[in-house]
Amino acid sequence: MISVRNLSKRFGDLAAVQDISFNVKKGEIFAFLGPNGAGKSTTIKMLTTLLAPSSGSVEIDGLNPAKHPNQVRERIGIVFQDASLDTELTAYENMDFHGVLYHVPKRVRRERIARLLELFGLWERRNHFVKNFSGGMRRRLEIARCLLHTPNIIFLDEPTLGLDPQTRHQLWSQVRLLNQDEQVTVFLTTHYMEEAERVADRIAIIDHGRIIAEGTAAELKSNTASESLEQAFLSLTGSAIREEEASSLDRMRGMAKLFRR
């Protein structure tokens, strides 16, 4: 489903991603782990048509995202780290707009919206404004929404960040159900190691723009003689805290917290 060969991305002098290669099979749940600034966001952007690679190749469902962006977009669903819902509209309207943008015909749209909202427990609140939804509900709505056009692959960027354990557990159950029932391939990034361990079939660890380890959770643990994935991760990437500069995005996130829309 996803095939990445020698992928690199340079921003001027900075090499954000250096020569990474990995495969994700159809129906697999694949986790991408790494410290801040490792190159996760850059990689995901290159996979989801948002950024063109400097060199190397990417194939999503047989297509090159840089050459055929619109075709790739029709086959993938994306849930960003920052919510991209329209808070002034209702849950139903958010779903409907997505359907129109992804060219889902009207009747099909209506059926699928009903089914998805039902599945994610949001049908009763379908005519409520999203601004009144909790963080967990918004996340569920976003995942429901990204499935509306029946993508083959969904990309989840830190989907459970900031959610309480019950919501996280429920979210992953639903994702896993979808993965099993409809063979939807899932590519996710997360900081929650226990979740990656529990949910993912295979895991790749990225640091400084390179993949430093890849395999199942069990393999990673045995290779580093660790008892938990978190230990394996720390032994591979070191426990030093990363120097980071606040980007404009971080400032915006700060403002978003302030004006909790």
Added chain:
Amino acid sequence: MSCIYILWIRQLTRYVRSRSRMVAALGQPVLYLLALGFGFGPIFQKAGEGSYLQFLAPGVVGMTVLFTSMFTGIELIWDRQFGFLKETMVAPVPRIFIMLGRTLGGATVAVLQGLIVVLVCTMAGFRPTNWALVPVAIGLMVLIGILFTALGTAVASLLSDFQGFQLVMNFLVMPIYFLSGALYPLRHAPPVLEAVARIDPLAYGVDGLRAAFLGTSHFGMLTDFGVLTFGALLFLGLGSYFFYRIQL
């Protein structure tokens, strides 16, 4: 095509649902109208120019359309990271459609807001001299709306956070308004101010509105339409270009 339509509808829906924002946006124009209109009224009359309220009303309408349009354009800064816009930009929809939908939506909202202000002006005593030309005035408001929503979008496409927003408001939007002749007759203005007004698109907008509502014009109605149409197309092109180049 239906994508442009739903983006347009979305702007409208958001506007119609925010009653409080509608009323709040009326605050400034009403203040200008009442404070300046009635405040300067007597001297304006004394200077032989007639009723200042009549003169000012088209300026205040122009101001409303300007501010509402620019604000929709600037909203982009927020929308693209946290809002629906991000969703539209990863959808299989050409960016130009998104640009058109947003611009038309923003312009429509600005015109609706402008019409409410016209209503408020009539309540304060403003009377168009020729009611048949009101559709022409609406046409002008549409052009002003498109022009400035596109300009707002162009500017917002180049900014990555709100720090630039203050700069834009104070050094772009306010000068455009104050130097457009919305508040004073260009006929008697010092040559420098008159020359500056000539490069201000809003000057032609306000002048056109005055021509439609009051029958008096500094540049001529045809020039006004010409410049506004050209400006709208120019900024649509510019806005589309910068919008196209946004990298999430």
